[in-house]
Amino acid sequence: MTGRRPTHKRRSAVSSPAAPRRRNYQHIVLGLGGLGSGAAYWLACRAGADVLGIEQFELGHVRGESQDHSRIIRLSYHTPSYVQLAKRAYDSWARLGADAGEQVVLKTGGLDVAPRDAAIDLSTYTGSLTACGVPFEALDAAEIMRRWPQWHLTDEHHGIYQSESGIAMAARANAAHQRMARAHGATLMDRTPVRSIRPVDGEVEVEAGGKRYRCESLVVAAGPWSPVVLKRLGTRIPLEVTQEQVTYFRTAHSAAFAPERFPIWIWMDDPSFYGFPIFGEQAVKAARDAGGPPVTANTRSFDPDPAQERAVKRFLARYLPDAAGPILYTKTCLYTLTPDRDFVIDRLPGHSNILVAIGAGHAFKFASVIGRILSELAIDGSTPSDISPFAITRPILKMKNPPKNYMQ
Ligand SMILES: Cc1cc2nc3c(=O)[nH]c(=O)nc-3n(C[C@H](O)[C@H](O)[C@H](O)COP(=O)(O)OP(=O)(O)OC[C@H]3O[C@@H](n4cnc5c(N)ncnc54)[C@H](O)[C@@H]3O)c2cc1C
Numbered sequence: 001m002t003g004r005r006p007t008h009k010r011r012s013a014v015s016s017p018a019a020p021r022r023r024n025y026q027h028i029v030l031g032l033g034g035l036g037s038g039a040a041y042w043l044a045c046r047a048g049a050d051v052l053g054i055e056q057f058e059l060g061h062v063r064g065e066s067q068d069h070s071r072i073i074r075l076s077y078h079t080p081s082y083v084q085l086a087k088r089a090y091d092s093w094a095r096l097g098a099d100a101g102e103q104v105v106l107k108t109g110g111l112d113v114a115p116r117d118a119a120i121d122l123s124t125y126t127g128s129l130t131a132c133g134v135p136f137e138a139l140d141a142a143e144i145m146r147r148w149p150q151w152h153l154t155d156e157h158h159g160i161y162q163s164e165s166g167i168a169m170a171a172r173a174n175a176a177h178q179r180m181a182r183a184h185g186a187t188l189m190d191r192t193p194v195r196s197i198r199p200v201d202g203e204v205e206v207e208a209g210g211k212r213y214r215c216e217s218l219v220v221a222a223g224p225w226s227p228v229v230l231k232r233l234g235t236r237i238p239l240e241v242t243q244e245q246v247t248y249f250r251t252a253h254s255a256a257f258a259p260e261r262f263p264i265w266i267w268m269d270d271p272s273f274y275g276f277p278i279f280g281e282q283a284v285k286a287a288r289d290a291g292g293p294p295v296t297a298n299t300r301s302f303d304p305d306p307a308q309e310r311a312v313k314r315f316l317a318r319y320l321p322d323a324a325g326p327i328l329y330t331k332t333c334l335y336t337l338t339p340d341r342d343f344v345i346d347r348l349p350g351h352s353n354i355l356v357a358i359g360a361g362h363a364f365k366f367a368s369v370i371g372r373i374l375s376e377l378a379i380d381g382s383t384p385s386d387i388s389p390f391a392i393t394r395p396i397l398k399m400k401n402p403p404k405n406y407m408q
Contacts, residue, residue, distance in 0.1 A: 019189065019192070019209050019210075019211050020052065020187045020189065022052075022187070023211070023212065023213055023214060024213070024214045024215070025050050025051060025052040025187075025213065025214070025215045025216075026047050026050035026051070026215060026216050026217070027043045027047055027050060027051045027052070027215055027216065027217050027218075027219065027375075027378055027379075028051075028052045028053075028054065028204070028206055028213060028215040028217075028218050028219070029043065029051070029052070029053040029054070029218075029219045029221060030054055030194050030197075030206065030218060030219065030220045030221065030222060030229065031054075031055065031056075031220065031221040031222040031223060031225070032053045032054070032055035032059060032178065032188060032190065032221075033055075033064040033065060033066040033067075033174070033221065033223050034065065034066030034170065034173075034174055034223075034359070034363065034364050034367035035066075035221040035223070035357045035359060035363060035367050035370050035371060035374075036053065036055070036219065036221030036222075036357075036371075037053070037066075037174050037177035037178050037181070037367070037371070038092075038177050038367040038368045038369075038370055038371020038372070038374075039219045039221055039357070039370070039371040039374040039375060040053040040177065040178070040181040040186050040188060040371070041096065041177040041178075041180050041181040041184075041186075041368070041371055042092075042368075042371045042372040042374070042375035043181075043186070043219075043371075043374075043375045043378060043379070044180075044181040044182075044184035044185055044186035045099075045184055045375070046375060046379055047379065048184055048185035048186070049185035049186070049187070050185075051181065051185070051186035051187070052186070052187050052188075052189065052213060052215070053178075053181065053186060053187070053188040053189065054189050054192055054194055054206070054208050054213075055188070055189070055190040055191070055192070056191070056192065056193035056194070056225075057190065057191060058190050058191055059174075059175075059178055059188065059190045060171065060174065060175065062331075063297070064223045064224060064225075064297075064334065065223045065224060065333060065334050065335065065336065065359065065361075065364075066170055066174055066223070066364060066367070067170065067171050067174070067333075068170050068171065068246065068280075068331060068333070069169065069170065069171060069279055069280025069281065069285075070167045070168070070169065070170060070276050070279050070280055070285065071167070071168045071170045071364035071365060072110070072165070072166075072167070072168070072264050072266070072274060072276070072365065073086075073089065073090070073093075073105055073165065073166055073167065073168040073364075073365035074086065074110050074162060074164070074165040074166075074264075074365065075087065075090075075129065075132075075134050075162055075164050075165070076110060076112055076125050076129060076134075076136065076160065076162045076165060077125065077128055078120075078121075078124040078125055078128060078408050079124070079128055079389070080128045080131045080132050081386050081388075081389050082128070083128045083129060083131075083132040083134060084132055084385070084386065085366060085369060085385060085386075086365065086366070087132070087134075088369045088372075088385060089365055089366045089368065089369040090105070090164065091369075092368035092369040092371075092372050093105045093168065093173070093368050095368075096173070096176055096177065096180065096368050097176075099180050100176040100179065100180050102172065102176050103169070104168065104169050104172060104173040104176055105166060105167065105168055105169065105173075106166050106167040106169065106259060106279070107163070107164060107165070107166035108165065108166040108167060108259045108260075108262070108263050108264050108277055109161060109162070109163045109164075109165055109166070109263035109264075110161070110162050110164075110165020110166065110263050110264045110265065110266070111139075111144065111148070111159050111160070111161050111263050111264075111265040111266070112125060112159055112160050112162075112265075112266050112268050113144065113151070113153070113157060113158075113159035113265060113266070113267055113268065114157065114158065114159065114267065114268035114269050115156050115157055115269055116156055116157070116158055117156075118268050118269035118270075119268075119269050119270035119272075119407050120268035120269060120270070120272065120407050120408065122158070122159075122160060122268060125160060125268075126138060126160060129160075129162065134162065134164075135162075135163075136160050136161060136162045137160065137161045137162075138158070138159075138160055139158065139159050139160065139161055140155075140157075140158050141153035141154060141155055141156075141157040141158060141159075142155075144157070144158075144159055144161075147161075148261075148262065148263070149256075150253075150256050150257065150262055150320055150322055150323065151319060151320060152318070152319055152320070152321060153319065161263070165263065165264055166259075166264060167259070167264065167276060167279055168364055168365050168367075170364055173367065173368070174367075177367075177368070177371070189208070189209070192208045192209040193208060193209075194206050194207070194208045194229075195207045195208060196232065197218065197220075197229070197232060197233055197354075199351055199353075199354075200214070202353075203215060203216055203353070204216075204217070204218040204351075204353055204354060206218065216353060217353045217354070217355065217378040218353065218354045218355070219355045219356075219357070219374050219378065220233075220348075220354060220355065220356045220357070221356075221357045221374075223297070223334070223336055223358075223359065224241045224296075224297035224334040224335075224336045225297045225298075226239060226336055226356070226358050227239050227241070227296075228297075228298075230348075230356070233348060233351070233354065235348060235349070235392075237338070237344070237392065237397045238338070238339055238396075238397060238399065238400070238401075238402050239336055239337065239338060239358065240294050240336075240337045240339075240404070241294065241295055241296055241297060241300075241334055241335065241336050241337070242290065242292040242293060242294055242295065242334065242335045242337060242361075243292040243293055243295045243300050243301070243305075243332055243333075243334060244287065244288075244289075244290070244291070244292040244332070244333050244334065244335050244361075245287065245292065245304050245305060245308055245309075245330050245331060245332045245333065246285050246286070246287040246330065246331055246333065247285070247286060247287060247304075247309050247312055247313075247327055247329070247330040247331075248281045248283035248284070248285050248327070248328040248329055248330075248331075249283055249284050249285075249286060249313070249316065249323055249324060249325050249326070249327060249328065250282065250283050250325040250326050250327075250328050251278070251283065251284055251322060251323050251324075251325045252322070252325060253322040253323075254278055254282065256322060257277050257278045257284050257322075257323060258277060258278055259277040259278065259279055261277070262277040262278075262284075263277070264276050264277070266289075267315070267319075270407050271288050271289075271291055271311070272288065272289040272290070272407060273286060273287065273288050273289065273312060273315050274286070274287060274289055275287070275316075275320070275323070281328060282328075283325075283328040284323045286312050286315070286316055286320075286323070287312060288308055288311060288312055288315075289361075289406075290335060290337065290361060290406040290407075291308060291311070292305070292308070292335070293305075295334070297334060300332070300334060301332070302332050303332070304330035304331075304332060309327060309330055313327075335360075335361030336358055336359060336360065336361065337360055337361050337404075337406060338358065338360045338396075338397065339396050339397075339399075339402040339403065339404045339405070340394075340396050340402075340405060341360050341361065341362070341405065341406050341408055342360060342389050342390055342394075343357070343358060343359060343360050343363060343366075343370070343389075343390040344356055344357065344358040344360075344390055344391075344392050344397070345357050345370060345373060345374070345387045345390040346387070346390060346391050346392040346393070347377070347392075348392065349392065349393060355374050355377055355378060356392060357370050357374055361406070369385070373385050373387060
């Protein structure tokens with residue numbers, strides 16, 4: 001599907017939408033992908049018409065990080081802070097779902113599977129889940145295969161099963177955030193790149209579509225364009241944007257891979273793979289995590305890498321052979337990675353009214369709660385969530401050539 005640059009999207013990026021007459025808002029959100037749409041929604045829940053969201057392309061475009069049928073959501077994480085954040089993520093999606101009258105999360109259960117000597121230490125997961133009072137089951141290979149005979153493992157493998165894991169319905173959830181932000185009074189302006197950002201008299205002025213807009217607080221949620229936007233603000237942190245891809249495989253065994261029968265899964269080794277039951281397409285989806293080349297958001301291609309497709313198919317053929325059917329299509333996508341793979345959710349140093357959120361290639365499940373946290377920081381000045389691990393001033397983000405660890 002994405003073998004080529006989506007030219008129709010590009011054309012629509014240059015036609016100018018009607019700009020709002022109003023020029024002053026309490027809050028402006030730059031970027032309406034997953035995180036920015038979440039921020040616009042949660043800000044609008046409290047500040048209504050005092051919220052302006054600005055997106056450079058059309059809403060729902062496929063050039064960023066957030067548009068596909070599905071993203072994994074899970075409580076299972078390697079630190080207690082992420083587990084706590086994930087608990088609040090489920091609550092935030094549930095509130096959005098109730099407000100929008102629409103389901104945005106589908107629970108399938110989730111398996112973290114690995115060789116016993118894997119690169120990713122499963123005990124950090126079980127320890128964090130235990131510390132946060134989240135139930136899980138530790139399973140050996142025989143038990144995994146008894147419950148889910150789709151898996152072909154050996155005695156060297158083991159895993160954990162957590163029943164709350166599942167699918168965040170990405171494209172639908174983004175549209176719900178946007179629709180409900182508007183329903184609460186926000187103005188969302190698409191096809192309008194923000195060209196400049198300037199602190200003025202304790203406020204922030206942004207220029208977009210040839211007009212200037214002022215706000216008391218600005219949320220920057222620019223995804224893979226973050227290096228460009230941060231540079232304009234005089235900030236540089238060591239981010240790596242990589243081109244990733246997911247592949248949909250047809251299967252002749254569709255009943256075995258239905259969401260009620262087959263949990264989402266992550267292979268916790270290096271290389272790491274992950275996958276989904278049939279959802280969104282008549283096909284299972286599988287991918288390698290963080291295996292793609294460094295690119296920039298403006299110069300990346302939309303061409304799938306056949307070597308990565310083959311690697312994923314080899315993995316499936318070995319461990320999930322009934323899923324390894326013909327390829328339906330491969331879709332490219334970008335990660336914006338910090339060296340430690342932790343998010344950035346913080347105020348910009350020197351600009352306390354500019355908030356920055358960067359998703360580090362695993363933030364979709366948190367898109368609503370990160371938006372909620374940004375709204376709390378903007379409106380209340382603080383958040384009940386522990387965001388200390390996501391400080392923009394943490395030592396590794398001050399290093400010029402930091403060591404990278406994308407496997408967690
Ligand atoms: C293949 C793949 C699989 C993934 N799987 C998972 C998963 O299973 N679970 C999970 O939790 N996460 C997953 N992620 C990660 C998750 O999708 C991202 O972390 C998240 O979507 C990031 O959202 P974002 O809003 O930061 O970025 P984006 O969605 O890219 O949004 C940024 C937006 O800002 C806009 N913008 C940028 N600059 C400007 C400007 N100057 N003016 C106006 N607008 C601007 C862009 O056009 C864009 O719309 C995956 C990512 C990929 C690529």
